[in-house]
Amino acid sequence: MSPLFRAILVVLFASATLCAQALPSEQRLQKQIRQYEQLTQDNPRDVEFWHILGGHYREAEQWDKAIAAETEAVQRHPKYAVAFYGRGKARMGKADYSGAVADFTTSIGLYDMRGGLEMYLTVEQPSAEYIDCYRTRGVALSHLDKYPQGIADISIAIKLRKDDPKLLYERGYLEEKSGDKRNAILDYHRAGMLYADASLRTPAEECVVRLDGLGATAEADAVRLKLAPKTPKSDLPK
Numbered sequence: 001m002s003p004l005f006r007a008i009l010v011v012l013f014a015s016a017t018l019c020a021q022a023l024p025s026e027q028r029l030q031k032q033i034r035q036y037e038q039l040t041q042d043n044p045r046d047v048e049f050w051h052i053l054g055g056h057y058r059e060a061e062q063w064d065k066a067i068a069a070e071t072e073a074v075q076r077h078p079k080y081a082v083a084f085y086g087r088g089k090a091r092m093g094k095a096d097y098s099g100a101v102a103d104f105t106t107s108i109g110l111y112d113m114r115g116g117l118e119m120y121l122t123v124e125q126p127s128a129e130y131i132d133c134y135r136t137r138g139v140a141l142s143h144l145d146k147y148p149q150g151i152a153d154i155s156i157a158i159k160l161r162k163d164d165p166k167l168l169y170e171r172g173y174l175e176e177k178s179g180d181k182r183n184a185i186l187d188y189h190r191a192g193m194l195y196a197d198a199s200l201r202t203p204a205e206e207c208v209v210r211l212d213g214l215g216a217t218a219e220a221d222a223v224r225l226k227l228a229p230k231t232p233k234s235d236l237p238k
Contacts, residue, residue, distance in 0.1 A: 081110035147178035196226035
């Protein structure tokens with residue numbers, strides 16, 4: 001066997017071995033799953049353990065197991081809002097959009113028992129899960145061809161988290177899909193400018209692509225201008 005052929009075999013064997021081994025992040029996730037499976041077995045009444053286990057299952061894209069774990073939590077604590085949220089996210093993973101809408105609606109209702117949406121808009125900082133309930137319910141409703149309701153939900157999420165470019169982009173996308181070109185342009189433009197201000201080139205350029213596709217040349221050019229490298233006025237020391 002020639003030295004070159006032997007070297008090729010070594011590389012191929014090493015590559016195959018590397019592919020067969022789980023990545024460190026995957027190994028860590030599997031370890032966390034085993035840990036919380038044991039914790040829920042030892043402490044079946046602890047709803048937080050069930051919810052955390054459901055989150056790990058979602059991360060591993062084990063949707064049915066995630067739904068089952070969150071169901072264990074809500075059966076033990078029917079007012080545990082975050083578990084309904086977690087189950088809704090798992091149902092989104094399974095493309096069970098009707099089930100997801102039902103869970104997000106329940107979760108929102110339980111959060112609102114503390115004082116309602118107005119409280120979160122004026123007094124208390126809402127949790128990330130509460131905001132994402134509106135955002136993801138909006139996406140689920142849009143999958144069910146209920147674009148006006150979906151856009152309304154994401155609009156509430158934007159009120160709760162002002163000037164979030166991701167939410168603005170997503171609302172723009174739903175508006176575009178529903179045929180509302182004018183508002184889609186407004187949202188893509190705002191999102192693109194915010195992304196450009198934050199030096200996030202890739203999502204800003206995606207906004208430019210969307211704006212160009214809608215024929216909004218002026219708005220697309222404004223984002224391009226923001227992305228253009230700044231040239232110094234003088235090379236002399238300051």
